[in-house]
Amino acid sequence: MTQLQAARGGEITAEMAAVAEAEGLPPETIRERVARGTVVIPANRQRKLARPQGIGQGLRVKVNANIGTSPERFDVEEELAKLRTAIDAGADAVMDLSTGGDISAIRRRLLEECPVPFGTVPIYQAAVNAQAQGKLPAQMDEEELFAVLEEHARDGVDFFVVHAGITREGVRWLRREGRLTDIVSRGGAFLASWMLHNERENPYFEHFDRVVEIAREYDVTISLGDGLRPGCLADATDRAQVHELMVVGELVDRAREGGAQVMVEGPGHVPLDQIAANIRLQKRVCHEAPFYVLGPLVTDIAPGYDHITAAIGGAVAAWEGADFLCYVTPSEHLGLPGAEDVRIGVICARIAAHAGDVARGRGREWDDEMARARKALDWEEQARLAIDPEKVRRYRESRAEVGCVPDPDVCSMCGKLCSMKLTSEAFSKF
Numbered sequence: 425m426t427q428l429q430a431a432r433g434g435e436i437t438a439e440m441a442a443v444a445e446a447e448g449l450p451p452e453t454i455r456e457r458v459a460r461g462t463v464v465i466p467a468n469r470q471r472k473l474a475r476p477q478g479i480g481q482g483l484r485v486k487v488n489a490n491i492g493t494s495p496e497r498f499d500v501e502e503e504l505a506k507l508r509t510a511i512d513a514g515a516d517a518v519m520d521l522s523t524g525g526d527i528s529a530i531r532r533r534l535l536e537e538c539p540v541p542f543g544t545v546p547i548y549q550a551a552v553n554a555q556a557q558g559k560l561p562a563q564m565d566e567e568e569l570f571a572v573l574e575e576h577a578r579d580g581v582d583f584f585v586v587h588a589g590i591t592r593e594g595v596r597w598l599r600r601e602g603r604l605t606d607i608v609s610r611g612g613a614f615l616a617s618w619m620l621h622n623e624r625e626n627p628y629f630e631h632f633d634r635v636v637e638i639a640r641e642y643d644v645t646i647s648l649g650d651g652l653r654p655g656c657l658a659d660a661t662d663r664a665q666v667h668e669l670m671v672v673g674e675l676v677d678r679a680r681e682g683g684a685q686v687m688v689e690g691p692g693h694v695p696l697d698q699i700a701a702n703i704r705l706q707k708r709v710c711h712e713a714p715f716y717v718l719g720p721l722v723t724d725i726a727p728g729y730d731h732i733t734a735a736i737g738g739a740v741a742a743w744e745g746a747d748f749l750c751y752v753t754p755s756e757h758l759g760l761p762g763a764e765d766v767r768i769g770v771i772c773a774r775i776a777a778h779a780g781d782v783a784r785g786r787g788r789e790w791d792d793e794m795a796r797a798r799k800a801l802d803w804e805e806q807a808r809l810a811i812d813p814e815k816v817r818r819y820r821e822s823r824a825e826v827g828c829v830p831d832p833d834v835c836s837m838c839g840k841l842c843s844m845k846l847t848s849e850a851f852s853k854f
Contacts (some may be wrong), residue, residue, distance in 0.1 A: 426643040427467065429683045431459035439467045443478035457481050461676070462712045464685040466517070466541040466645040471580035474539035477516050479687060480714035484786060485742045485777035486516035488543070488716070488750045489770050491534075494760050498525025500533055502763075507534055509763045513770035514811070515751070517583075519543040523552055532579055541582040543647065546572040547611045561614040562621035569627050573638050583645035585689065586635050587611040588628040589672035590651035592619050598652060598664035605655035612651025632675055636682035645685040647716060648672045653692035656724050660694045661702060673709040687714040687748065694720035699737055703744040716748035717741050730756040731769050735776040742780020749773045771812050778811070799844055801833045
């Protein structure tokens with residue numbers, strides 16, 4: 425029985441109870457939202473999840489960190505270090521996007537250590553398997569596409585991405601209208617090339633009931649991938665993207681009817697003024713399914729700083745109703761991220777998520793505590809409350825080491841001219 429089926433049967437599972445406690449909401453509220461499909465709890469029944477997370481309506485905006493190998497770099501110890509860094513930085517979920525080395529062994533090793541929901545994109549492994557046989561992604565065996573879904577589900581993956589919304593009609597729209605960057609999703613590119621080569625429909629769309637059956641058997645949450653997401657501002661909210669979203673809306677209904685949990689992935693690169701419309705359109709078309717966005721990145725000109733462009737877009741998206749932010753690291757568009765890139769990406773996405781939460785009326789208590797600590801010039805409390813305590817302490821200590829903070833009550837910016845200290849002293853005298 426899936427979380428969705430249990431909720432519809434009136435049962436409050438251990439995972440629902442854990443989410444309710446973490447969110448400060450009644451368990452019955454969580455059950456009702458899971459039953460409607462507006463909240464998902466990715467938790468494969470094959471493993472015991474240490475920290476279940478709820479994603480969706482009325483809950484804290486969650487953050488995902490992508491890790492994984494490439495054909496050029498595939499050290500499992502390096503990926504474990506990234507996993508630990510992501511968790512230490514506060515990621516609510518982790519995805520393994522490995523395409524190099526022994527992908528199955530790497531995934532299983534990461535799953536052993538991951539205490540939060542763990543996701544994958546199975547088609548990546550299907551393409552790698554085809555390549556090992558001397559084939560192109562366009563020549564992937566159709567059964568292999570479903571075999572990898574089954575393998576990932578059996579291993580304990582809590583959510584997997586399935587690009588079932590990209591269809592032959594959607595690809596026709598893209599080619600007819602034209603795009604600056606065509607298809608930037610790897611899964612989308614694999615399936616588009618497969619459909620063109622074989623002159624057949626996307627197997628994941630054509631046989632979506634098989635996807636639902638696998639997801640239901642193991643209670644894997646289906647994340648409906650955005651294979652035609654825009655890869656630059658010029659391509660945002662075009663007909664190809666909207667066509668895929670319309671298809672995805674239908675698939676959401678089918679997944680729910682089949683008893684499987686489902687969420688929806690979204691763009692991508694989107695101008696600031698289009699983000700709200702994108703979020704509202706998804707929520708309307710997909711009947712309030714939890715929305716998982718990459719960024720969105722609000723400009724194309726900042727390689728090396730795309731953790732910032734994504735945080736800007738992510739904050740707006742979260743404010744407008746996005747439920748799950750996929751982090752973007754400084755190395756986005758440039759290369760495989762290292763552990764420090766992972767840490768920076770998680771922190772930036774968490775800032776965006778929290779800003780969205782505050783705008784939606786959640787989490788302001790944290791900010792108010794920080795304000796009180798600043799007024800009191802309580803530096804240790806400020807560090808404790810900070811989203812990155814280690815960085816606060818490093819800055820403070822580095823300034824003290826060079827003699828910039830002779831007075832422990834103030835910082836090296838204002839020194840004795842500290843407005844907080846001057847105001848406090850003045851108010852105490854008059």
